[in-house]
Amino acid sequence: MEYSDNLASNEQVQIDFQGIELHGLNGANGSDGANGIETEIYPGLEEREIVTEFGVPLRVYVHRGSKCCGSIITYHDLGTNHRSLLRFFNHPDMRVIMDYFTVYHVCAPGHHDTAGPVASEGSVREGLLGSGGGATATNGSASNTSYAVYGQGRGTVPSYPSLDQLAEMLQSVVQAYSISCFVGVGIGAGANILARHALRHSERVLGLFLVNANAHSDNTYYNWLFANYNAEWDRLKHGVLTISAQRALEMHWFGHTESESVDLIERYRRHLLSLCLPNVAGFIQAYNQRPDLGIQRGGRTLPVQTFLLTGSLGKYQAKSLVAMNARCDPSKTEYLIADEADGMLIEEQPDKAAGYLLGLLRETGLVAFLTPARVREQAIRLSTDALMRRDQSGVDVC
Numbered sequence: 283m284e285y286s287d288n289l290a291s292n293e294q295v296q297i298d299f300q301g302i303e304l305h306g307l308n309g310a311n312g313s314d315g316a317n318g319i320e321t322e323i324y325p326g327l328e329e330r331e332i333v334t335e336f337g338v339p340l341r342v343y344v345h346r347g348s349k350c351c352g353s354i355i356t357y358h359d360l361g362t363n364h365r366s367l368l369r370f371f372n373h374p375d376m377r378v379i380m381d382y383f384t385v386y387h388v389c390a391p392g393h394h395d396t397a398g399p400v401a402s403e404g405s406v407r408e409g410l411l412g413s414g415g416g417a418t419a420t421n422g423s424a425s426n427t428s429y430a431v432y433g434q435g436r437g438t439v440p441s442y443p444s445l446d447q448l449a450e451m452l453q454s455v456v457q458a459y460s461i462s463c464f465v466g467v468g469i470g471a472g473a474n475i476l477a478r479h480a481l482r483h484s485e486r487v488l489g490l491f492l493v494n495a496n497a498h499s500d501n502t503y504y505n506w507l508f509a510n511y512n513a514e515w516d517r518l519k520h521g522v523l524t525i526s527a528q529r530a531l532e533m534h535w536f537g538h539t540e541s542e543s544v545d546l547i548e549r550y551r552r553h554l555l556s557l558c559l560p561n562v563a564g565f566i567q568a569y570n571q572r573p574d575l576g577i578q579r580g581g582r583t584l585p586v587q588t589f590l591l592t593g594s595l596g597k598y599q600a601k602s603l604v605a606m607n608a609r610c611d612p613s614k615t616e617y618l619i620a621d622e623a624d625g626m627l628i629e630e631q632p633d634k635a636a637g638y639l640l641g642l643l644r645e646t647g648l649v650a651f652l653t654p655a656r657v658r659e660q661a662i663r664l665s666t667d668a669l670m671r672r673d674q675s676g677v678d679v680c
Contacts, residue, residue, distance in 0.1 A: 327343050327344065327345055328343065328344040328345075328346070329341065329342070329343050329344075330342050330344065330458075332454055332455055332458045333454070334451040334453075334454040335450075335451075335453070335454055336443065336447060336450075336451060338391050338443060338451065339391070340388060340389065340391060340451055340454065340455060341388075341389040341393075341394035341397075342386055342387065342388050342389070342455055342458075342459075343364050343386075343387040343389070344384065344385065344386055344387070344459075345371070345380065345384070345385040345387075346384045347380055347381040347382050347383050347384060347385075348381055349381055349382050350382065350383060350384050351382045351383065351648050351649055352382070352383055352384075352463070352464070352465065352488070352643075352646075352648040352649070353383065353384050353385075353386065353459075353461045353462075353463070353464040353465070354380075354383050354384070354385045354386065354464060354465050354466075354467055355385075355386045355388060355452065355455065355456075355461075355464050355465075355466050355467070355476070356385065356386070356387045356388065356466075356467045356468065356472070357388050357390075357452075357466070357467075357468045357469070357471075357472030357473070357475050357476055358387075358389070358390065358393070358469055358471075358472050359469040359470030359471050359472055359494070359534075359535065360470060360471045360531065360534060360562070360565055360566050360569055361531045361534075361535070361550070361553075361554045361557070361562055361566075362393075362469075362550065362553055362554070362557075363389045363390070363393040363394060363395070363553075363557060364387035364388070364389050364394075365395075365553065366469070366550070366553065367387060367467075367469070367628075368387075369629065369632075370628040370629065370632050370635065370636075371385065373632040373633065373636055374661040374662075374664055374665045375632070375633055375636040375637070375640075375657055375658075375661045376632070376636045376639075377661070377664060378657050378660040378661050378664065379636065379639070379640055379643070379649070379652065379657060382648075382649050382652065383648075386455060386459065386461070386464075388452065388455060390448065390471075390472075390561075390565050391442070391443060391448070391451075391561065391564075391565075392558055392560075392561030392564065392565075393557055393558075393561060393562070393565065395556065395557075397557070397558045397561055398558060441564075442561070442564025442565060442567055442568050443568060444568050444571070444572070445471070445474060445475055445478060445568050445569065445572045445573075446478055446573070448475050448568065449475045449476070449478035449479040449482065450479070450482065452475070452476075452479045452483075453479075453483065456483075456486055461486065462486070463485075463486050463487070463488050464486065464487065464488065465487075465488050465489045465490070465491065465642065465643060465646060465648070466479070466480065466487060466489070466490045466491065466492075467491045467639070468490070468491070468492050468493070468495070469493045469494060469628070470493070470494045470495075470496075470534065470535070470625075471565065471569045473490075473492035473493060473494060473495040473496075474495065474496060474497075474569070474572065474575070476490055476492065477490060477492060477495065477497070477575060477584060478575065480584055480585070480586050481575070481576075481577070481582075481584065481585075484585040484586055487586045488586065488587070488646040488648070489586055489587040489588065489589070489642050489643070489645070489646045490584065490586055490587070490588040490589070491588075491589050491591070491638070491639050491642050492588065492589070492590050492591070493591045493592065493625075493627065493628060493635075494537070494591075494592050494596070494599045494602075494603070494625045495590055495592075495602070495603060495606055496599075496602040496603075496606060497574065497575040497577055497602075497605065497606040497609055498574055498575075498602065498605060498606075499572055499573055499574045507530075508530055508533070508534060508570065509570040511526065511527060511530050514526045514527035514530065515527065515563050515566055515567065515570075516563075518559050518560070518562060518563040518566070519559075519560050519563040519564070520560070521559045521560060522559070523554065523555060523559060528551060528554070531550075531554065532547060532550075533598070534625075535550060535625055535626060536595075536596060536624045536625045536626055537592070537593070537595065537596020537597060537598050537599035537600070537624050537625035538595060538596055538597060538598070538624060541624065541626075543626065543630070546626060546629055546630075575606075575609075577609045577610065578609055579608065579609050579610060579611065579612070583609060583610050583611050584610055584611065584614065584615065585611075585614070586614065587614055587615075587642060587645055587646060588610060588614060588615045588616070589615075589616050589617070589618075589638060589639070589641070589642045590603050590606060590607055590610075590615065590616070590617035590618070591603075591617070591618050591620070591627065591635065591638055592618075592619055592620070592623075592625060592627065593619065593620050593621075593622075593623030593624040593625060593626075593627045594619050594620065594621055594622070594623065594624075595622070595623060595624035596623075596624040596625040599624075599625050600619050603617060603619065604617075604619070616642075618638060620634060636657075637654060640652065640654065640657060
């Protein structure tokens with residue numbers, strides 16, 4: 283079922299929240315002191331490492347709302363980590379909505395901020411995935427650290443977990459926190475992982491909110507091109523980010539190569555460089571080798587309420603989303619290709635994205651009482667109070 287963008291926008295009054303910081307950032311200048319990267323966070327965001335049944339640890343960051351009515355698990359895209367979702371979750375509308383939820387932001391293995399690489403001899407030193415040196419690389423130059431190249435599970439060189447394994451690892455998160463049921467929020471590769479998990483464990487999944495989702499393995503020229511940047515991904519495995527690799531990731535994030543969002547591109551580039559690049563390369567390799575989801579309308583398909591979302595300017599992503607929707611149960615699936623937006627919809631139009639997510643959450647019955655009007659009212663009050671406190675103190679509200 284196609285969701286009406288016009289209907290959603292008519293339900294929301296456009297509110298200008300620019301210049302209002304609900305929370306401070308790490309560092310006095312509004313950035314992470316180590317990397318210079320914006321890291322909007324919730325006060326009291328809990329960090330925990332969970333060892334999965336595969337022996338691979340996952341880092342999870344938890345926000346607990348004061349009126350918890352349910353659980354949300356998020357999964358990020360390639361070349362990012364949980365921080366790529368925090369700006370969206372810190373939007374005033376989302377702050378109101380998330381006060382009713384416990385949110386579990388899951389990082390792909392080795393993608394948390396202090397993750398170290400695999401040692402060159404193939405042994406795990408500070409792990410694929412442990413907390414180690416947090417080595418990064420600069421564009422065009424190799425780090426002094428000797429990195430391992432991920433293999434295919436042969437010999438002593440480990441292979442990065444497949445997307446099916448990453449999906450199964452979420453069971454360890456569910457069990458560790460005793461989550462009875464949850465709504466999944468995923469972007470790009472993270473959307474694919476959550477969809478795979480729902481196909482295997484639908485009894486725990488109430489709904490899916492999937493941005494830039496793709497059910498196919500390799501059905502487009504873009505997918506073929508991205509997967510065949512072999513030389514670039516090999517360099518990334520050794521800690522070197524080339525211009526070509528960066529542009530390939532930009533196409534993956536935005537859905538096109540003509541983005542004029544210079545600040546957003548630069549923020550994501552700095553975010554990428556803050557990660558352990560060999561682990562990023564491993565995740566990209568797993569995504570490029572992903573099998574088809576194996577869903578078909580009228581047969582085995584996503585068994586939960588699902589909302590598929592992307593922007594019309596991301597032509598590749600829009601095509602993939604339409605193809606995925608055609609394979610889903612229309613009684614359980616809604617999809618929207620938003621006008622004047624690309625793959626960075628949650629960054630560039632967070633108010634609209636928040637409205638669509640609220641619609642799904644209400645449909646699951648978790649917050650049926652939380653109407654768009656009520657969210658607007660509380661978001662305005664929240665932002666007004668923050669602005670008043672900032673004016674009184676003379677500094678941004680923390």
